[in-house]
Amino acid sequence: MAKKYSSKINKIRTFALSLIFIGFVVMYGGIFFRENFLVMTIFMLLGLLCIIASTVVYFWIGMLSTKAVQVVCPNCEKPTKILGRVDMCMHCREPLTLDRTLEGKEFDEKYNQKKNIDRQNV
Template structure:
């Protein structure tokens, strides 16, 4: 249950991961010049290009998550009583990770039954 997260937060996590990987590739690419001298310029160019591509991917993911966030339904979590945003029929609270649903047919089942239904689909 600790690794389950809200959908919007999952998108933001992937964006952050791409940002960190992109920056890491850029730093390692530039370090190629220090370690390999003139031959490291090719390594640096490759690292900088792939790092830039990852950073652009991160920008796209953050933009997409932001657009999803503006159209998400805001509801109050029954567990922690905080306002959270929900995407789709079922989602998790951004704060306490409680499973939330707007679908009345799924409202009275346990978390294990809901997860079993989601893995089947």
């Protein structure tokens, strides 16, 4: 069974979006404890913390996105950004790399890990 890959930027954005929904669900969970002010307040604050964490993650990926290398995908010919040694096209999920030693090899996200970089250079 083939793995479903997506670009790293999209993965992080999806995580940040899920934090927003988790925050709303936790806040709505606090409504069930209206009689107990302390428990309701704890649920509301936990939901707020999830939403604040989402804002931080969105800011972080925005800053990271400005450092990403922008390339034109050879498959769909749309501009996309690459983070790390290997990444996927945001539009068509074509495996992309800027590392000439990885061209033609099977796509694997492990190429972005530090320990795999050291092994390949030896």
